[in-house]
Amino acid sequence: MSAIDELAAELSKLPGIGRKTALRLTYYLLKQRPEQSRRLADALTTLAERVRPCAECFNLTEEERCAVCRDQRRDRSVICAVEEASDIGAIERTGEYRGLYHVLGGRLSPLDGVMPEDLTIDRLVTRVRDGEIREVIVATNPSLEGEATALYVQRQLAGQVSGVAVTRIARGLPVGGDLEYADGVTIAQAIAARREM
Template identity: 60%
Template sequence: MSAIDDLTRELRRLPGIGAKTALRLAFHMIKGPREDMRRLAGALTDVAERIHPCPRCGNYCSADVCSVCRDPSRDRSVICVVEEAYEVGAIERTGQYGGLFHVLGGRLSPLDGVGPGQLDIEGLLDRVSNQEEKPKEVILATNASVEGEATAVYLETLLRPHDLRITRLARGIPVGSDLEYVDGTTIAEALAGRRRVGGGRA
């Protein structure tokens, strides 16, 4: 197998990249300046060697603890639970949230073989059980999809005994959409209008 085949095969492993797109990307790289390819290879190597999940929240970082968790100005009484690490950035860009995060690493999807054991649910339960840093509120910011809603309902069941305010983002976010693709204003409004799970306003 040639180097081009190897590159194409690896590109096909990326989300949304099919065989034809992978081949076009491969030849685009080959036709471009060699220095561009070296920079890309260097960036990938750097990420592979330096980036890891934050041991507290699951967000990706290069330090021992991510910048959010080590920021003393963050409101530690609130934890916002998201499915994926890139959704932390979507919420941060609104400038309307100053609490902490917890990244699940996905959402419940039995058809895809993703159950509770594949998500960092135990880490979340450990955080809400910690009497020294116990939050007062947990915001369930899973996506407005069937799987996201199922994940939120499951988490609510587990969190209910911990004497917390459990809230869900308001319905300003369209059903079926991912936070990554929602504009900052809509996310900010959803945060402001979040509702208490089980009825009532936050």
């Protein structure tokens, strides 16, 4: 396999990058000065060597504990469980949540070979049991696998920890969405999650 094909094959493994885009990126890099490619390679090497999961919540960090876990101003009685570390950024951008996080490391998907032991659900249960947590917010994606993961997390916490509220983020119509284009499940969830005005 040529160097061009090898790089294109690796780039095409990235999410949202198909074979044609991978080749386009490869040829773009070849047009750049060699030091540009070296800087990219160095940045990828540094990323692989320095970034690791937080020892407490599994967020990505260069330290032993991530910035959220080290922040003493955070509400330590609430944990928001998310599928991936990238989900934390989306929640943080709202400016509405000031608690802690727990990254599950994916979602249950038996067809893809992802079972409960492949995720950090057991570590979440331990954190809740050993800490002074009053609420766990489950913020998995509204997919079949995300819903199955949320239900599994809820059952694990209910079976091993008492006195902790397990809540789920609301789902429904997006701001600016039209009812006529929404699917039935989304409309049903929006009606179920309605609130007083």
